[in-house]
Amino acid sequence: MSDNPTGFVADRFAIIEVIVGMANALDAKDWRALRSCLAPELEVDYSEFRGQPPSRLSAEAYVESRKQGLGNLKTLHLSTNHQVTLAGDEAVCVSAYRIYRLDPCGEPGNNRLDSAGHYRHRLVRIGGAWKVRQIAQTVVLLEGNRGIHGAFR
Numbered sequence: 001m002s003d004n005p006t007g008f009v010a011d012r013f014a015i016i017e018v019i020v021g022m023a024n025a026l027d028a029k030d031w032r033a034l035r036s037c038l039a040p041e042l043e044v045d046y047s048e049f050r051g052q053p054p055s056r057l058s059a060e061a062y063v064e065s066r067k068q069g070l071g072n073l074k075t076l077h078l079s080t081n082h083q084v085t086l087a088g089d090e091a092v093c094v095s096a097y098r099i100y101r102l103d104p105c106g107e108p109g110n111n112r113l114d115s116a117g118h119y120r121h122r123l124v125r126i127g128g129a130w131k132v133r134q135i136a137q138t139v140v141l142l143e144g145n146r147g148i149h150g151a152f153r
Helices: 005-028 031-036 059-070
Strands: 038-045 055-058 074-087 090-102 112-126 129-144
Touching: 005 031, 005 074, 005 090, 005 112, 005 129, 031 038, 031 059, 038 059, 038 112, 055 059, 090 129
Parallel strands: 038 129
Antiparallel strands: 038 055, 074 090, 090 112, 112 129
16 A cells, blocks of 8 residues: 555556446456557566467557457456555556457357456556556466467467
8 A cells, every 4th residue: 555545546446447447447348448558568467368478569559459358358357456556656466357258140059158267467557548468377377278268279
């Protein structure tokens, strides 16, 4: 916690709004809203989900990768259990997630990919607004057809 509890509560609220805003933007396919949550450059680690090494990329490249991976799917990203740690203009938000992915054109019974686990988002305050600069995902549950997700095609 911080020396200023009111400031901590306001920052915590703003940080959780960014994390939940990302989830909602992905579900709505609102790529502009997704971009607004991100720092200009980010580090991502989806190695447990995709088997790819961590990487650094621009916010625009990140958004484009989400378009490619999720664009044709119906999704529901749930985000909960947010634990926020602040250090000046930097923050970490650890949370639990559950993601449902459905290919509406796929064969019933083989058209879903569901996952659950934890995210660790690192954020930085830029121009008074919190922006995500690092994302690390751990996987507790992964079930269904990986082939429906663009990252596996």
